[in-house]
Amino acid sequence: SLAPAIFGCYVFSSAILYYAAEMHIPIALHKGMLWLDCIWYFLIASFSGGSDSFFVMLFIFPILVSSLRGGFDDGALVTLIAVGLFNGAARVADETPDLAPLLFRSSSLLALGYLMARLGENRRQLKRRLDLLHSLTQVANPHFGVDRTITAMLDKTRHFFGAERCVSVVRIDGRTVVRTVAADSPLAVLPEVIDEQLSSLLLPEPHDSVLLYRHGWRFRLEPSWQEAELRRCRWL
Numbered sequence: 001s002l003a004p005a006i007f008g009c010y011v012f013s014s015a016i017l018y019y020a021a022e023m024h025i026p027i028a029l030h031k032g033m034l035w036l037d038c039i040w041y042f043l044i045a046s047f048s049g050g051s052d053s054f055f056v057m058l059f060i061f062p063i064l065v066s067s068l069r070g071g072f073d074d075g076a077l078v079t080l081i082a083v084g085l086f087n088g089a090a091r092v093a094d095e096t097p098d099l100a101p102l103l104f105r106s107s108s109l110l111a112l113g114y115l116m117a118r119l120g121e122n123r124r125q126l127k128r129r130l131d132l133l134h135s136l137t138q139v140a141n142p143h144f145g146v147d148r149t150i151t152a153m154l155d156k157t158r159h160f161f162g163a164e165r166c167v168s169v170v171r172i173d174g175r176t177v178v179r180t181v182a183a184d185s186p187l188a189v190l191p192e193v194i195d196e197q198l199s200s201l202l203l204p205e206p207h208d209s210v211l212l213y214r215h216g217w218r219f220r221l222e223p224s225w226q227e228a229e230l231r232r233c234r235w236l
Helices: 003-022 032-046 054-070 072-093 099-139 146-161 196-202 225-232
Strands: 165-172 175-182 192-194
Touching: 003 032, 032 054, 032 072, 054 072, 054 099, 072 099, 099 146, 146 165, 146 175, 165 196, 175 196, 192 196
Parallel strands: none
Antiparallel strands: 165 175, 175 192
8 A cells, every 4th residue: 555655755755745834944834835735634535545534634634724824715615625626536546436435525525624614714703803903002102193103093994904095083072083004195185174965975874883895896705804893893
C-alpha cells in the first residue's frame, strides 16, 4: 500500500514548513500551503480506505486556518473544495463507494466547515470593530479642532464599511446640520445647516439609527457583512 509512503512524505513536508515558520520564511504563511495540504489529504484518503478513511478529518485543519485568516468566504470555499476532494478520494479508492459513510462524512464535513467559517467571520469582524474603535480614539484629539476630529471619525467609519461617502445628520440647538465626507474630502469638513423639510427626510427613525444605502441591486442569499455590522452597532 502507498498510504505509509504518502503519509511519510506529508510528515516530511510538514516538518519543512514548520522549520520555515520558525525561521520566519514567508512561504510558510502563503495561501498556497492550504491547497497543498488539501492535496496531501486527498492522497492520504485515496490510499487509506476512501470513504471509510479516518483521515478525512484532516480536512478540518485547512478549513479552520482559512476561516480564521480570510473569514466566511475563504472558509466556505475551502470547505466545498475539501468535500469535493474527499468524494474524489472515495472514487479513487473504490469505483462504487458505499454511499452511507460517504454521505455521512461529507455532510459532517460541510456542517463543521460552515460553523468554522461562520466563527472565523465573526472573529474577523470583531477584530475589525476593535481596530475601528482604536482608530477613532486616536483621532479624537482636541488639538485638531472639532471639525477636523469629526471629519476624521466619519472618514474612518466610511472606510470601515467600504462606502463611497459617509453622511452625518445631527440636531444642535434646534438646528439640523449635515456633514458629508468622501474619499477626496478635505481634512476638515464644515457643517451645513439644512431646513426642517430636508431634515425630516434625512433623519432616520429612531434618531439613534444608521442607514445604509447601496446603489444597484443584486441577489444575495444573506445580508452583506456591512448590513450585519449596522444591525449590531449604533453610531449616532
